[in-house]
Amino acid sequence: MLTIATIRQERDQLVEDYKRRNLDVSELLDQIVALDESRRATQKDLDALLAKSNEISKKIGELFKSGKHEEGNALRQESASDKDIIAALKEQMNANENSITQLLYQIPNRPHSSVPQGKSDEDNVEMDRFGTIPELHEGAQAHWDLASKYQLIDFELGVKITGAGFPLYRGKGARLQRALINFFLDEARDAGYEEFIPPHLVNEASGIGTGQLPDKEGQMYHSAADDLYLIPTAEVPLTNIFRDVIVRKEDFPIKLCGYTPCFRREAGSYGKDVRGLNRLHQFDKVEIVQIQHPEMSYSTLDQMVAHVQGLLKKLELPYRTLRLCGGDLGFAAALTIDLEVYSAAQERWLEVSSISNFESYQANRLKCRFKNKEGKSELVHSLNGSALALPRILAALLENNQFDGGIRIPEVLVPYCGFDTIEE
RNA sequence: GGAGACGUGGCAGAGUGGUCGAAUGCGGCGGUCUUGAAAACCGUUGUACCGCGAGGUACCGGGGGUUCGAAUCCCUCCGUCUCCGCCA
Numbered sequence: 001m002l003t004i005a006t007i008r009q010e011r012d013q014l015v016e017d018y019k020r021r022n023l024d025v026s027e028l029l030d031q032i033v034a035l036d037e038s039r040r041a042t043q044k045d046l047d048a049l050l051a052k053s054n055e056i057s058k059k060i061g062e063l064f065k066s067g068k069h070e071e072g073n074a075l076r077q078e079s080a081s082d083k084d085i086i087a088a089l090k091e092q093m094n095a096n097e098n099s100i101t102q103l104l105y106q107i108p109n110r111p112h113s114s115v116p117q118g119k120s121d122e123d124n125v126e127m128d129r130f131g132t133i134p135e136l137h138e139g140a141q142a143h144w145d146l147a148s149k150y151q152l153i154d155f156e157l158g159v160k161i162t163g164a165g166f167p168l169y170r171g172k173g174a175r176l177q178r179a180l181i182n183f184f185l186d187e188a189r190d191a192g193y194e195e196f197i198p199p200h201l202v203n204e205a206s207g208i209g210t211g212q213l214p215d216k217e218g219q220m221y222h223s224a225a226d227d228l229y230l231i232p233t234a235e236v237p238l239t240n241i242f243r244d245v246i247v248r249k250e251d252f253p254i255k256l257c258g259y260t261p262c263f264r265r266e267a268g269s270y271g272k273d274v275r276g277l278n279r280l281h282q283f284d285k286v287e288i289v290q291i292q293h294p295e296m297s298y299s300t301l302d303q304m305v306a307h308v309q310g311l312l313k314k315l316e317l318p319y320r321t322l323r324l325c326g327g328d329l330g331f332a333a334a335l336t337i338d339l340e341v342y343s344a345a346q347e348r349w350l351e352v353s354s355i356s357n358f359e360s361y362q363a364n365r366l367k368c369r370f371k372n373k374e375g376k377s378e379l380v381h382s383l384n385g386s387a388l389a390l391p392r393i394l395a396a397l398l399e400n401n402q403f404d405g406g407i408r409i410p411e412v413l414v415p416y417c418g419f420d421t422i423e424e
Numbered sequence: 425g426g427a428g429a430c431g432u433g434g435c436a437g438a439g440u441g442g443u444c445g446a447a448u449g450c451g452g453c454g455g456u457c458u459u460g461a462a463a464a465c466c467g468u469u470g471u472a473c474c475g476c477g478a479g480g481u482a483c484c485g486g487g488g489g490u491u492c493g494a495a496u497c498c499c500u501c502c503g504u505c506u507c508c509g510c511c512a
Contacts (some may be wrong), residue, residue: 043474047481054481057493061442072492079492246471377471 001104001364003379004036020111020326022119032103039096046089049082105214109361111326112298112335118325124338125325130309131318133342134400142345143395144276146402147173150422155276165266165274165281167391172422176397176409177284179416180390181259184286184311188387191307193257193288198237200260201228206240209366211332211358221263230263234287235384242291242368247380249370253300254291257387259284277391278350285389289382291368294360297381298335301357304385305337308353311388314412317341317396320349334359341392345399350392355385 018025056079063072147153152173158166207213221230324336333356340349360379369377401408406423
């Protein structure tokens with residue numbers, strides 16, 4: 001979230017910047033500034049009273065020590081008289097701070113200056129394309145048909161066991177999943193990311209730390225009995241490693257990766273968007289995360305994008321790179337680059353990776369800092385990206401590599417899955 | 425799940441109602457000495473908020489309470505350890 005200092009110093013520029021998110025934050029910001037003024041005035045009064053009361057208490061102690069009980073008792077009365085005022089001021093301080101926090105929670109991240117104006121995904125700006133879109137043979141099928149034809153995924157059984165959006169992978173379909181996970185993890189490790197296996201359920205504090213909570217509870221599965229949330233992405237547990245941590249600047253960049261299943265309620269989705277593997281409640285993903293020095297975070301973002309593009313190249317998938325517009329930008333992100341692969345049978349682009357720089361937005365919630373050159377605490381920058389989400393990759397692999405009577409496995413995956421074609 | 429013990433600064437560890445933001449040791453940083461280093465010695469070393477500043481305030485796992493005054497007493501939650509039970 002934004003810091004109060006930023007809001008106080010850059011109020012007008014902020015109002016301008018949020019227009020690219022189609023948001024008018026002027027009123028919110030003014031409210032926050034007003035609350036902060038009042039908070040500081042209250043603290044001044046409170047601190048003065050506390051100082052007085054501390055002094056009296058000290059005096060009472062000395063008086064009783066030296067046997068002057070009557071004088072001590074007299075002072076007691078005096079001290080007691082301020083108690084109510086102190087309690088009231090404390091309450092006001094707390095109420096004030098809570099109000100400020102609640103307002104800050106409502107404000108998404110400030111978009112980076114390079115974020116294009118726009119309302120929806122249609123306004124995202126295409127930056128480049130790579131690869132050639134394959135010509136499919138006559139009678140080529142979409143991945144959901146291929147999945148059932150070659151017995152790779154059983155969507156109906158998933159429905160029986162759990163419900164829609166929970167596919168059951170089987171046989172070569174399951175092995176292909178495992179192959180992709182291992183391939184992605186190996187590539188991340190080769191790029192210097194340390195591998196983690198984090199918890200798949202997180203507490204409320206973690207959800208707040210990365211920006212999934214509050215106000216967005218409906219997007220995560222929640223276990224009420226234990227008040228835990230199923231992770232929507234490994235970003236949440238991996239980034240929360242750094243909650244309340246002061247990192248050493250020599251450790252920059254800190255690079256982490258991890259495979260986890262991801263759980264998303266996806267309320268309100270429908271139609272062709274949810275067909276087959278296009279949108280699921282449970283899916284697998286390898287995530288990469290970096291904690292970086294503020295001055296380095298945008299070059300790091302470029303490196304992360306290049307890493308994921310490299311994966312798509314190795315998988316021989318045609319892709320395009322998009323810069324998300326303000327209207328499509330996620331809540332906590334300052335800048336997001338999306339990668340989409342072309343799904344040749346569906347004849348559409350599918351988003352397979354989102355790589356974002358959160359700047360200090362998450363760091364401020366996490367209280368993740370480092371000591372800068374002046375020796376002062378400064379918020380770090382956090383970044384993450386999918387590298388990669390499996391279902392749509394699988395969809396594109398199946399569709400793009402199908403031939404009459406089978407599906408070819410890209411060379412790079414063959415050692416991982418142990419077969420080079422899927423046939424009937 | 426049951427019984428008990430415990431949770432203090434980067435780490436170890438003292439502190440059971442006032443003189444405690446907190447002894448001591450280790451570690452870190454700066455210095456003296458040295459060609460350099462080690463050792464020794466001296467100094468320094470938590471975070472946040474308010475204030476132009478002097479300075480003030482808060483924080484001893486979290487929250488609440490008792491008291492003029494709480495690291496210290498009480499309640500509650502969380503966590504760790506030991507023993508028992510259950511179990512992959």
